Amino acid sequence: GSTVLAQTHRPQFHFSPKAHWINDPNGMVYYKGIYHLFYQYHPASSVWGPMHWGHTTSKDMVHWQEQPIALYPDSLGYIFSGSAVVDVNNTSGFGKNGQTPLVAIFTHHNPKLEKQKPEQVQSQSLAYSLDEGKTWTKYAGNPVLPNPGITDFRDPKVRWFEPQKKWVMTLATKDRVTFYSSPNLKNWTKESEFGSDAGAHGGVWECPDLFPLTHNGKKVWVLIVNINPGGPNKGSAAQYFLGDFDGKMFKAYSKETKWMDFGADNYAGVTFANTGDRVTLIGWMSNWQYARDVPTPNWRGATTVPRDLGLQEVDKELYLTSTPVKELNALDGQRFSLKNLTVKGQYDLTAKANNETGLFKLELATKSIADFSIVLANEAGNELVIGYDKSTNTYYIDRSRSGKVEFEKGFGERHTAPRLSTDATISLTLLADVASVELFADKGLTVMTDIFFPDKPMNKLFVKSATGVSITTLTYTKLKSALAEK
Ligand code: FRU
Incomplete structure (x- = not known):
């Protein structure tokens, strides 16, 4: 019920x-x-x-x-x-x-x-x-x-x-x-x-x-x-x-x-x-x-979202890729796209996203390789940070300030993943539910799934970059709940 x-x-x-x-x-x-x-x-x-x-x-x-x-x-x-x-x-x-x-x-x-x-x-x-x-x-x-x-x-x-x-x-x-x-x-x-x-x-x-x-x-x-x-x-x-x-x-x-x-x-x-x-x-x-x-x-x-598995070759080495199944598109709600957006400092998407539910899909492609982060936040001061760090060529999810983290001493940490792709641009899909994010970067070559427990729903959304990042397209799609009553 x-x-x-x-x-x-x-x-x-x-x-x-x-x-x-x-x-x-x-x-x-x-x-x-x-x-x-x-x-x-x-x-x-x-x-x-x-x-x-x-x-x-x-x-x-x-x-x-x-x-x-x-x-x-x-x-x-x-x-x-x-x-x-x-x-x-x-x-x-x-x-x-x-x-x-x-x-x-x-x-x-x-x-x-x-x-x-x-x-x-x-x-x-x-x-x-x-x-x-x-x-x-x-x-x-x-x-x-x-x-x-x-x-x-x-x-x-x-x-x-x-x-x-x-x-x-x-x-x-x-x-x-x-x-x-x-x-x-x-x-x-x-x-x-x-x-x-x-x-x-x-x-x-x-x-x-x-x-x-x-x-x-x-x-x-x-x-x-x-x-x-x-x-x-x-x-x-x-x-x-x-x-x-x-x-x-x-x-x-x-x-x-x-x-x-x-x-x-x-x-x-x-x-x-x-x-x-x-x-x-x-x-x-x-x-x-x-x-x-x-x-x-x-x-x-x-459970995680269902993912279709495939293979991708990078420098003669094969890797497994994971991408969210297309059936999830059934949940797509209102959407907006931004084109040719340069972010230096922070860009606040909150008003456009009007994100009272916390459920969304964010698809983003950059013009070149640069530092940036996507920040989910709320009025309680919680932040979940998903980003790319050029100096180490890694993606990361930092849930150290994402809300309730005290229940286990290792929970509130920053997780990193190597970027495996050698493409000259970054593309990613991020799926956000109320208590999880799933990052599919570079067509599913680097994947990160993390849960989190905010003190209030995450209803603010930012793109940040200290060094500056040029984004070719950013598409935000609100997702509907799959739990709706029959
Ligand atoms: C993995 C696992 C399995 C086992 C099951 C028991 O999470 O430990 O090896 O069959 O859980 O619940």
């Missing part, structure tokens, strides 16, 4: 459950015109606890409708993260009378074994749906992949590998990824491991994903591996590798970590199944460093 919509800091165009705790997106699958988003959910409180799979659905990835809980804990334990697939050929045999089953592959986490047998706590299990995702039945033969003796053994992401007509599971195993394969989702064979000599190892590896993208007609496999802690701006973050995958092994072009998002608040992101060549990711818009402490007592957590 309207009370939920009006709650302080309630995201207006990012999914958040009406009440209680959410973390990772799970089981994301597109089926018969509906996007299904399941998620780590604790229906009994606003802090993490026995995990369920919450469920929400959407026709456009923008307007979501919360559904009944899909999976409850059982005698094998809590329902941790995992994926879902459309079993088109009914390889699992769960389909009856020609039905196509949706199959969820998730981690069972058994808290009863935590003390005595930590290396047996996590195993992989199945559930299936024969009614297009509405209700789910757990497989009687669970677990399908028992634990071989690895303490952290979780977050299966499964996809069909057509050349060898088999399923491939990408699993987080401590600070490695292990690939398994199966003809039927029930019997799994270990294929290979990745990570002993690659990537960041400042924390445990979680929620991996593996999918192909095409660059200049060539297939490039992307391996996303979330890590906690050890992110570039502290806490949890998403690293990725590009390389080849032959159905058994992933060979990275480079062993160096690349970061999908340099902000503090895009974790455990995975992609939808069954979207064809389109690869769309949604992340959890928080960070394990303070997720439990954020000042939203009625619920905690939200």
Whole structure:
């Protein structure tokens, strides 16, 4: 109801459950015109606890409708993260009378074994749906992949590998990824491991994903591996590798970590199944460093906007790009554009923006490379600063004075991200919700997602530059809430 919509800091165009705790997106699958988003959910409180799979659905990835809980804990334990697939050929045999089953592959986490047998706590299990995702039945033969003796053994992401007509599971195993394969989702064979000599190892590896993208007609496999802690701006973050995958092994072009998002608040992101060549990711818009402490007592957590993933080459090096899905344009409201604007000092956009909601999209392109910042502010004296610093060639988001920051000592900091593009001009898209900003710079090459909790809604907007910046175009678009009552 309207009370939920009006709650302080309630995201207006990012999914958040009406009440209680959410973390990772799970089981994301597109089926018969509906996007299904399941998620780590604790229906009994606003802090993490026995995990369920919450469920929400959407026709456009923008307007979501919360559904009944899909999976409850059982005698094998809590329902941790995992994926879902459309079993088109009914390889699992769960389909009856020609039905196509949706199959969820998730981690069972058994808290009863935590003390005595930590290396047996996590195993992989199945559930299936024969009614297009509405209700789910757990497989009687669970677990399908028992634990071989690895303490952290979780977050299966499964996809069909057509050349060898088999399923491939990408699993987080401590600070490695292990690939398994199966003809039927029930019997799994270990294929290979990745990570002993690659990537960041400042924390445990979680929620991996593996999918192909095409660059200049060539297939490039992307391996996303979330890590906690050890992110570039502290806490949890998403690293990725590009390389080849032959159905058994992933060979990275480079062993160096690349970061999908340099902000503090895009974790455990995975992609939808069954979207064809389109690869769309949604992340959890928080960070394990303070997720439990954020000042939203009625619920905690939200998802990022959905992002289409692509590849871009810079100086013969390939990078993953993220751009907000075009479906978000459905929220576009009043807009104005400024052309050939030079800002030295500050330019106040507040009157033109008449921004009482705090929701907007700002698109900006500069004539050359110069320092500038975009400042969200309010009457309470809060400021959130998003900018580019030429001397270090970095983008940054400074939330140190953005409002409530005291709930965790590392929250109120300035985050930086390298500018990867070598273009002679800067272009960016900034999405602002009441409690988050998402920066997509240089066509999604450098991305930063940060949450913040202002004392009053941010209703002032400035562009600033001490050295001076020439802007070719600046377009401000008011965004409508996606939560409006039906
Ligand atoms: C990542 C994670 C997963 C796990 C889930 C538990 O945020 O730790 O590895 O499956 O959360 O809720």
